[in-house]
Amino acid sequence: MHLNRRDLLRSSAGLAALLATPLAARRALAQGASQPFSYEGLVSRAEAAAKSPYSPPYQPMPEVTRQIDYEAHGKLKFKTDRAPFGDRDGAYPVTFFHLGQFFTKAVKMHVVEGDTATEIAYSPDLFEMPQDSPARLLPPDSGFAGFRLQEWNTADDWRTQDWVAFLGASYFRAIGASGQYGLSARGVVVDAALPDRAEEFPDFTEFYIAESTDPDAPVTVCALLDGPSITGAYRFRMTRGEDRTRGVNMEVECTLFLRADIARLGLIPLTSMFWYGEYGRERINDWRPEVHDSDGLALWTGAGERIWRPLNNPPYTSVAAFQDHDPHGFGLMQRDRNFDHFQDGVRYDRRPSLWVEPVEPLGAGAVQLLEIPTDDEIHDNIGAFWVPEAPATAGSSYRLHYKLYWQDGDPHPAENIAQTIATRVGRGGEPGKPRPADEYKFVVEFDRPSVMRKIPYGVFPEVMVSTSHGRVIRTFSEPVPDGNVWRATVDLALDPAEMASELRMYLALDGAPLTETWLFHFDRRNVVPS
Structure with missing residues (x-):
């Protein structure tokens, strides 16, 4: 044993x-x-x-x-x-x-x-x-x-x-x-x-x-x-x-x-x-x-x-x-x-x-x-x-x-910004179109009802993102159907010789942060090719 x-x-x-x-x-x-x-x-x-x-x-x-x-x-x-x-x-x-x-x-x-x-x-x-x-x-x-x-x-x-x-x-x-x-x-x-x-x-x-x-x-x-x-x-x-x-x-x-x-x-x-x-x-x-x-x-x-x-x-x-x-x-x-x-x-x-x-x-x-x-x-x-x-x-x-x-939780939570609750990684590109080999998609969910409910209907927070390597191809934000959770999506393209990248992202409304800052170390060797 x-x-x-x-x-x-x-x-x-x-x-x-x-x-x-x-x-x-x-x-x-x-x-x-x-x-x-x-x-x-x-x-x-x-x-x-x-x-x-x-x-x-x-x-x-x-x-x-x-x-x-x-x-x-x-x-x-x-x-x-x-x-x-x-x-x-x-x-x-x-x-x-x-x-x-x-x-x-x-x-x-x-x-x-x-x-x-x-x-x-x-x-x-x-x-x-x-x-x-x-x-x-x-x-x-x-x-x-x-x-x-x-x-x-x-x-x-x-x-x-x-x-x-x-x-x-x-x-x-x-x-x-x-x-x-x-x-x-x-x-x-x-x-x-x-x-x-x-x-x-x-x-x-x-x-x-x-x-x-x-x-x-x-x-x-x-x-x-x-x-x-x-x-x-x-x-x-x-x-x-x-x-x-x-x-x-x-x-x-x-x-x-x-x-x-x-x-x-x-x-x-x-x-x-x-x-x-x-x-x-x-x-x-x-x-x-x-x-x-x-x-x-x-x-x-x-x-x-x-x-x-x-x-x-x-x-x-x-x-x-x-x-x-x-x-x-x-x-x-x-x-x-x-x-x-x-x-x-x-x-x-x-x-x-x-x-x-x-x-x-x-x-x-x-x-x-x-x-x-x-x-x-x-x-x-x-x-x-x-x-x-x-x-x-x-x-x-x-x-x-x-x-x-x-x-169980944070003893000193920030009441004025939303927290990250999920990080998902997958192939980049758009549904129904050819998927580029070196493009990856990051989907991050943020939650705090007291913050997210203040977003006016029809308004979509800006995805503020930077990366140490690669090129950001597209970004967008959208609410999850329950209305309290918002998703930020980032598509990143890496050059064939680039193995990893550091990403930094948050959602903003009228220039002010809505969420905490999400940092992520991405290494393509962690992803199974498909």
Whole structure:
């Protein structure tokens, strides 16, 4: 069976939750004495570590953890009577993941009460563990792989329902308003998709988890990050809400310190999957109309422009850079919420969108979009992150403060312009006439009733389009019969030697934009000749 990180992330939601013991029992599990703790102290530790050589995390008996495959890992269920905070009258209990084939590095876990942190000791007794499990061969100090936060413990389903998970390197994720996991975030990206070096995956090596005493108050989690080229300290304030209808909001502070030069430093990184959407299906032998966790990158630039860049499954690894200064936000979004467009019981239509809102200005740099070819839905092939303009050199430090919104829609929509809801690509030309070999048609749909209903009857908005390569042959706009959605159509002719083109388009009325700006990277190698 082919396995990857997506398989295990997906399976994590089905693992058993855990229930807390009283304080005395939890302290009986602690490794050593309790110690004073503060986030500021964690930042100081990260700064000091950056001045010392990198020491890899503890990996107990790799020859054993390699045997804890997908099936064996799924059988290691945390016992539901052992969770920190599970015994309180109201709290979000904490659950832990076991080490396994894809999660071989031990992560230290601590519970914070006031200004004191107590480490939680790993024990095989904390897990339901089959007699033939390879995990029984691991030493008693093996450690945990990650953790989750369960629903508020007065809810009947808190033992089986979680809303945040941290697992693997610096990956974490949360559910949206529809109650589903989908895309992930990361602490940092180091040298992704470079031809001359391998990507580095720093790890969250220690977590410090404080209790929330109110369902609408945030859970505070601090984390220490360490990698060959970088160290860091993070503070997450994560809010769920008792009504469970708002998705998850996070406020994140972090300070990063560089041990070495980094060619591509990706800050506030998001990771998702796009196999195919309304376009690109011609190359795919699959019964479903669309398969993706996200369908576009949304940008709200520092100048105020709203941009939508549909995602691609390109024939080669591609990195697009969107230069900006102090952007208002960006995100990987799942705008398509129609089950009929997916026809899959895993409910891609319920996957959350993830929006980044800087609290402190980001300065000069670029949102970079990474797209990697994939032939299946099991691979996370999409990345989006902020890359500062200044070189990331050894000795540099970065302080970030931002919010993450795991929701079904945009938390800050522009009410005065319409959004892109579909992108379709096909042969160019006109029906009933010969179709030119090098001509392609792009049909883009925009929707926002409050905007589109203002278009006078018989008036057709102007299609404002530009392209990096090729010639625009014809354009027109037309309403879809329901009256709320408008289509823009662009025919583009490429010279035989031209393989790709960047298109930029929006609808305008009396010179003013009616829609967000649609950007599209078209590569004819993504189109099956007909």
